Amino acid sequence: MIPNNEIISGKRKTAVAKLRIKDGTGKIFYNGLSHTELNLFHKLALSEPVRIHEQVLGELKNDFYITTMSGGREGQIQAARLAIAKALVKLSGSDVLKKYYLSYDRNMLVQDSRRKEARKPGDSKARAKRQKSYR
Numbered sequence: 001m002i003p004n005n006e007i008i009s010g011k012r013k014t015a016v017a018k019l020r021i022k023d024g025t026g027k028i029f030y031n032g033l034s035h036t037e038l039n040l041f042h043k044l045a046l047s048e049p050v051r052i053h054e055q056v057l058g059e060l061k062n063d064f065y066i067t068t069m070s071g072g073r074e075g076q077i078q079a080a081r082l083a084i085a086k087a088l089v090k091l092s093g094s095d096v097l098k099k100y101y102l103s104y105d106r107n108m109l110v111q112d113s114r115r116k117e118a119r120k121p122g123d124s125k126a127r128a129k130r131q132k133s134y135r
Contacts, residue, residue, distance in 0.1 A: 008087045015075035020064075029064065035047065064084055
């Protein structure tokens with residue numbers, strides 16, 4: 001069980017989503033808006049973890065309040081999706097739900113570990129090499 005004051009976060013690239021759970025009827029609020037006001041694909045991405053939870057474990061009795069920062073719009077949506085799925089697994093404590101999420105889409109529970117490669121000293125970019133001159 002998650003206490004009401006606990007914040008669960010999700011990250012995707014440089015985007016960070018912070019989620020609070022309160023008792024309610026299963027609504028999702030994204031940056032102060034209801035998720036139904038978002039465009040179709042963003043709405044589906046945010047409701048996907050909740051729908052899977054309802055299929056596996058039944059009705060949900062919590063509202064989700066998500067705030068996102070930095071990164072781009074798609075990264076923020078994916079970070080929010082990750083935070084919702086992590087919160088539902090932690091809330092239910094169900095291994096069945098966790099296995100279902102991992103088999104459906106691993107990125108629902110595990111954040112992407114890829115990061116930008118560092119620049120090398122003396123070179124122009126991370127992967128670019130100095131051009132060779134024969135004359």
